[in-house]
Structure formats: C-alpha cells, structure tokens
Amino acid sequence: MDQPSPIAFYFDPISPYGYLASTQIETLAARHGRQVDWRPVLLSVTVLQVMGLKPVPATPLKADYSRQDKHRMARLLGVPICELRHPDVSPIRALRAFLWLKRHDSAQAARFARAICARLWAKGEDISTAEAVLEEAALLGVDTAALGQGMESPGIKAALKEEVDHAVAQGVFGVPFFIVDGQPLWGVDRLWMLEHWLEHGSWDPAP
Amino acid sequence: MDQPSPIAFYFDPISPYGYLASTQIETLAARHGRQVDWRPVLLSVTVLQVMGLKPVPATPLKADYSRQDKHRMARLLGVPICELRHPDVSPIRALRAFLWLKRHDSAQAARFARAICARLWAKGEDISTAEAVLEEAALLGVDTAALGQGMESPGIKAALKEEVDHAVAQGVFGVPFFIVDGQPLWGVDRLWMLEHWLEHGSWDPAP
Numbered sequence: 290m291d292q293p294s295p296i297a298f299y300f301d302p303i304s305p306y307g308y309l310a311s312t313q314i315e316t317l318a319a320r321h322g323r324q325v326d327w328r329p330v331l332l333s334v335t336v337l338q339v340m341g342l343k344p345v346p347a348t349p350l351k352a353d354y355s356r357q358d359k360h361r362m363a364r365l366l367g368v369p370i371c372e373l374r375h376p377d378v379s380p381i382r383a384l385r386a387f388l389w390l391k392r393h394d395s396a397q398a399a400r401f402a403r404a405i406c407a408r409l410w411a412k413g414e415d416i417s418t419a420e421a422v423l424e425e426a427a428l429l430g431v432d433t434a435a436l437g438q439g440m441e442s443p444g445i446k447a448a449l450k451e452e453v454d455h456a457v458a459q460g461v462f463g464v465p466f467f468i469v470d471g472q473p474l475w476g477v478d479r480l481w482m483l484e485h486w487l488e489h490g491s492w493d494p495a496p
Numbered sequence: 497m498d499q500p501s502p503i504a505f506y507f508d509p510i511s512p513y514g515y516l517a518s519t520q521i522e523t524l525a526a527r528h529g530r531q532v533d534w535r536p537v538l539l540s541v542t543v544l545q546v547m548g549l550k551p552v553p554a555t556p557l558k559a560d561y562s563r564q565d566k567h568r569m570a571r572l573l574g575v576p577i578c579e580l581r582h583p584d585v586s587p588i589r590a591l592r593a594f595l596w597l598k599r600h601d602s603a604q605a606a607r608f609a610r611a612i613c614a615r616l617w618a619k620g621e622d623i624s625t626a627e628a629v630l631e632e633a634a635l636l637g638v639d640t641a642a643l644g645q646g647m648e649s650p651g652i653k654a655a656l657k658e659e660v661d662h663a664v665a666q667g668v669f670g671v672p673f674f675i676v677d678g679q680p681l682w683g684v685d686r687l688w689m690l691e692h693w694l695e696h697g698s699w700d701p702a703p
Binding site for chain 2: 339341342350351353357365366367457461472473475481482494
C-alpha cells in the first residue's frame with residue numbers, strides 16, 4: 290500500500306496558536322500513521338500584505354480575546370504559555386535557520402521549529418537574533434558554525450521567500466494551518482477536524 | 497440551587513457560520529440544562545467599523561477558504577447549506593423583527609432567528625425585505641400586522657443599536673459568538689470548547 294501523504298503544517302513562531310499546535314501535531318499525526326511536513330510561513334506577508342488586514346494584537350476586540358484565549362487553550366492542551374515579552378520580535382532568522390536545517394535533516398528541523406516556538410511562548414525569550422537562533426540549535430546538537438553561515442546565505446533567503454509564496458499559492462493565510470489530502474484547515478481550534486479527517490477520510494459525521 | 501446562567505448566543509443572519517451554529521445551540525444547551533439567550537449583532541459594525549477589517553467575502557484567501565469550508569462544516573453537522581445568492585443582503589429588518597418578537601415571546605423570537613438564518617443559508621432566499629421577514633414570521637404564527645408596525649418603530653430601531661453597542665462592549669466581534677459564565681468563545685468550530693465548559697466548568701483537560 291502507498292504511504293499516506295504527510296500533513297503539511299504551516300507555522301510562524303510569532304503566533305501563539307502556532308506554538309500551541311506545534312506541541313500537538315506530531316503526536317496527533319503519529320496516532321494516524323502520518324508524517325508531518327513542517328512548512329514556514331510569514332504572517333507579516335499573508336495577513337498584512339496579501340489579505341490587507343492588521344495583526345491580531347493591533348485589532349480591536351480580537352486582541353483582547355486572543356490575549357486571554359491562548360491561556361485557556363494552553364491549559365486544555367496541557368502545555369505552558371506566557372505573554373509575548375518581545376513585541377518587535379521577528380521570525381525571519383529562525384525560519385531561515387529552519388529551512389537550512391530542513392535541507393540537511395528534516396527531523397532535526399522539526400525539533401528546531403518546536404524549540405523556537407517554545408522559546409518565545411513557553412520560555413518568554415526573544416528569537417529574533419542570530420545568537421538566540423544558534424543557542425536553540427546548539428541545544429539540539431546542531432553544528433552552529435555551519436548553520437550560522439548557511440542561514441545568512443542568499444540561497445536560503447531566496448528559499449524562504451519561495452516557501453512563503455508557495456504557501457500563499459496554496460491558500461495558507463493564518464497559523465497554524467494544516468493541509469492534508471488537499472483539505473485546508475486553519476486554527477488550533479480545529480485539531481478536532483484534522484483528527485476527524487485522519488480517522489474517517491471524509492466530512493460525514495462520525496458513525 | 498440557583499438556575500445556571502444562560503448561554504448568550506450572538507448571531508447575525510449574514511454569517512454562514514452563524515447559521516450553522518443556530519442549528520446546534522439549542523440542543524447543545526439543553527444537553528447541559530442551560531437556556532439560550534439569543535442576541536443580535538451586526539458584523540457590519542463589529543468587523544468593518546470597530547475592528548476596521550474587510551468582510552470575509554472581500555478578504556483574499558480567506559474568502560476562498562470560507563466558501564469551501566462552510567460546506568464541510570454543514571456536512572459534519574448534518575444540516576443543509578447553499579451559496580449566498582444575495583450578496584447585497586441586509587440583516588437589519590430581520591434583526592429588528594427579532595427584537596420586537598423577543599419583547600413579546602423569547603421562545604418565538606428564537607424560532608424566528610433560526611428560521612431567518614435558514615431562509616438565507618438553507619433555502620437560499622433573500623431576508624432583506626419586509627415581505628421576506630413577515631413571510632417567515634407568518635409561518636411561525638406571528639401576528640404579522642403587529643410585527644410589521646413594531647419592527648419599524650423608532651423604539652425598536654434604537655433597541656437594535658443599543659444591542660449592538662452592548663455586544664461590542666462585551667467584546668463580541670465575530671459570529672457565532674458565545675458567552676457563558678463570563679467565558680467568550682468565537683466560532684462554530686469551537687462548539688467543542690463550549691461543550692467542554694458546560695460539562696466540566698473549567699479549562700482543565702477532560703479527566
């Protein structure tokens with residue numbers, strides 16, 4: 290039998306909901322014999338440039354909702370979360386590092402992705418600087434000299450741009466965003482739908 | 497023992513997700529011994545004026561997602577849904593009629609709310625005109641002469657404005673929106689969270 294297709298999991302470390310999903314997706318996929326294909330996206334491109342909207346923290350009403358909501362979602366999922374302590378955080382370097390790692394070892398890259406999301410949202414530490422990115426990579430046993438050089442290369446910079454363009458072409462607009470068997474799903478609050486699809490392969494109600 | 501507080505259920509017939517939730521909320525509430533307090537809101541105020549965003553159908557990427565997504569959500573919930581055939585639809589008259597009915601018979605008003613949402617999203621018929629509103633009311637046995645006059649009264653027009661202001665003050669920004677025991681929840685994809693709260697009264701994972 291053919292290997293079932295992986296779950297494309299689009300993340301941007303800047304999103305608390307992306308972090309929350311990053312703590313769940315591997316276990317959920319494994320329960321259904323699926324792999325996870327971790328894919329970077331930039332909300333600064335999809336939300337601001339493509340959709341022409343404001344970031345959630347600058348959107349009246351939704352900002353307050355989301356600030357509270359992430360805590361109860363974290364509690365439901367049994368993971369820690371903290372407030373964003375670095376409002377000017379940029380995920381660019383971390384995502385370039387992720388892409389460089391993915392070229393060499395995709396499992397290592399997935400671990401790095403989870404670590405970077407957790408650095409911002411569980412530890413409350415900045416992820417913007419090269420030092421921060423390399424510190425997390427070092428904890429995973431990565432060759433940080435090679436990574437430090439690789440993540441600043443023109444090829445990797447171009448690759449991130451291509452990845453984001455590709456995500457937009459797939460209709461990815463928010464984070465977390467899942468695509469499995471051609472089905473797009475947005476939001477950590479839809480993990481139940483992802484699970485439903487993986488279990489039943491249709492949108493008919495559970496028998 | 498005190499009666500448990502009702503679930504405030506904010507709806508705007510213009511939202512397909514609001515329609516979908518309108519087909520579920522009474523059964524869900526009844527399972528947990530709760531009443532539903534149906535409350536009108538206007539996305540044209542919350543989304544456009546207060547949040548300064550675009551309507552979903554005018555938002556790149558999200559428009560396509562939502563157009564497809566409502567069909568699979570309807571299938572999961574076991575209810576019919578169709579495309580919006582009246583892009584210039586206005587919910588104002590229907591919501592004024594709802595408020596007038598609510599002053600006289602809140603159960604009748606709830607039935608009317610469900611009927612108006614279904615008229616637009618299951619039958620595919622317009623709900624903007626006085627004729628459409630009165631036709632749905634007549635099917636429920638409402639005194640349409642009294643309703644026709646009542647829904648155009650200055651008092652009811654002011655009441656709708658007050659209701660929307662109140663919703664915004666409560667932090668309501670999208671539809672469907674639920675508030676129960678002080679907990680705000682947005683989205684038909686969060687019915688599972690509403691059910692979790694009603695069952696456990698906390699955000700701890702289910703034991």
